[in-house]
Amino acid sequence: MGANAIRHPPGQRRLSRLLNIGIPYLWLGLFFLLPFVIVLRISVAEPALAQPPYSLLWEWVEQGLLRIQINLGNFMLIRDDSIYLAAFLNSLWVAFICTLLCLLLGYPMAYAIATAPERRRVILLMLIILPFWTSFLIRVYAWIGILNANGLLNNFLLWLGVIDEPLRILHTQAAVYIGVVYSYLPFMILPLYANLTRLDPTLLEAAADLGCRPFRAFLRVTLPLSMAGIIAGSLLVFIPVVGEFVIPDLLGSPGSLMVGKLLWTEFFSNQDWPLASALAIVLLALLVVPFVFMQRLQQDPDEVQP
């Protein structure tokens, strides 16, 4: 650690360590880490008509003897019933397409903001963040009114004469894409912007001096250098979208399932807590790889001192 480490007297330093490290650790350990252990435990339990609706197969038999029985039935069901496989594949596909769309729209925007005159940058960036502060649910709801069969978009297109009869957009996959890109765009733009503003402009000048055309310079210099931003933004969109519930539920078609919605249904409608837990475990296992990748890639902001 560099400039920021301040040497305290040992007594106070120990106390400060205890407070600053111990308390967040305790909270997150108890309310973030421990719950996953319980999910794992219940994913191998059996559903039961009880309150809570599962029967644990781990129990203390007499004299501190632990009897563990594991019911892998839920995981077998997820593997064998094609509806679950289809939901997982569909979720990954939707997340992939949405990440790509966010990148295609977000990269030029981040680039334009990063190269804008300095005093305009703040306001442009503010305008990206601002919608994020209004309710997510309400912003998804706004699209229902727009994409409806007799909604604003269809009326507008009919009025223009582009189409003769209303398009069916709401409750299709396309509506999910629109909703996700709309909601997650700031998560793509912010890391890209942070990355692009840190880029050394003299590199582009050097490329120009050597006779490189601007577009080629962009492809050969800017794009490779902003790869860290691209990957960070993409993962910030991809990971949560795989498990997204609200957008597919409100905008998507009832026929094409996503894992988040399936988990919700198993839990709330079917009251099958063990199966919902097993779905959560599989989803978690799928997301561990991109998450670890993201964590690795992230440079420590405290280490980068100007």
Added chain:
Amino acid sequence: MKRRSWPLLTILAFGYAFLYVPILLLILYSFNESRLVTVWSGFSLKWYGELLHNRQLLDAAWLSVRIAAVNATVAMVLGTLAANALVRHGRFRGRTGLELLLTAPLVMPDVIIGLSLLLLFVALQESIGWPDGRGFATITIAHITFSMAYVAVVVRARLARMDASLEEAAMDLGARPFGVYRHITLPLIAPALLSGWLLAFTLSLDDLVIASFVAGPGSTTLPMVIYSSVRMGVSPQINALATLVVAIVALAVVIAGFSLRRDR
């Protein structure tokens, strides 16, 4: 700077239109007399009137605001402690673990957080009798858990950018570390604390999925009411509510902007 290219500016304009047109339409149609979005039948404030008499919605809003305020305050403290740990304590043992625990809530799908916390609360109730039923406390705890990660991001960035020489000077003049933190560090990172608090507040006010899992029968938050009414179809009352939310947020941003500017 060289001249800006037209395609880039077009995409930028399209992007901003994409972000803002839906919100503007939402606001516009909150003043529409007709129930249908298709027709504009004249200016009216009747949906605002109905909103103010919707007892269920008002109760839910009050519950949500109280949860959000408690959440924001606790998350601000915990997030700041975590940021202190990461910026000020160097390579302590378990640093990677803490970073992992602070990043995961930012990207973890809500359904997983919600389900896992509910199962924790149920297991705790079975074994130690707490929490006795679910509601205000369980929703608040769940919200603090993910909000503190966002606060930590904001405060950490500010702490890392801070000029350490001020603290060193105070230290050289004999100030004790906790005194330095209170009189030098805290005032300097106050803007980050404020934006962390506001961020945590909005995140909590906005959460549907996690709250649905950990809420009890008697505790319905505002997003749950909005969600069930939205599932029934478009309702101008929700438009009116959205307009109020946007107005409050815009006001808060303007005030925060002014106070930050004065701060400089």
